[in-house]
Amino acid sequence: MKNLRLIFMLLTFATLLVQPAFAADQQSDKEEPVVATMGEDGVQRVDIVGGEYYYKPNHIVVKVNKPVELRVKKAGRFIPHNIIVNAPEAGIDFKVELKSDFQTISFTPTKAGKYAMYCDHQLLWFASHREKGMEGIIEVVE
Numbered sequence: 698m699k700n701l702r703l704i705f706m707l708l709t710f711a712t713l714l715v716q717p718a719f720a721a722d723q724q725s726d727k728e729e730p731v732v733a734t735m736g737e738d739g740v741q742r743v744d745i746v747g748g749e750y751y752y753k754p755n756h757i758v759v760k761v762n763k764p765v766e767l768r769v770k771k772a773g774r775f776i777p778h779n780i781i782v783n784a785p786e787a788g789i790d791f792k793v794e795l796k797s798d799f800q801t802i803s804f805t806p807t808k809a810g811k812y813a814m815y816c817d818h819q820l821l822w823f824a825s826h827r828e829k830g831m832e833g834i835i836e837v838v839e
């Protein structure tokens with residue numbers, strides 16, 4: 698019993714030590730929005746890389762009612778990440794586990810606005826990846 702309590706205390710202490718280190722990993726929120734590149738085929742394309750604990754870029758801008766191909770991949774090797782947008786009202790609704798190679802997510806946004814993208818992974822009692830900075834914005838403009 699005593700050992701268990703000791704282990705628990707050590708783990709709690711370790712958590713306190715580790716959290717600020719993760720926080721220092723986060724990127725600034727003040728990144729410039731990246732406008733998707735319109736191809737000659739009328740498809741707008743943009744790449745997003747997810748890592749600990751960020752998306753780069755974390756704010757993308759796309760035009761409404763034009764198809765989008767979002768290419769997504771993971772930067773790190775060991776920590777799992779995903780990318781989620783839950784805005785069916787705007788035609789954007791996906792949840793994709795990131796891999797080391799690019800995967801393409803296709804959708805056509807139907808409504809202007811700003812929609813959150815985020816990673817919902819979370820390790821044990823640590824803050825979720827979203828809380829640690831893995832979130833961003835898909836901005837749909839007219």
Ligand SMILES: [Cu+2]
Binds near residue numbers: 777779817818826831
């Ligand atoms: Cu993540």
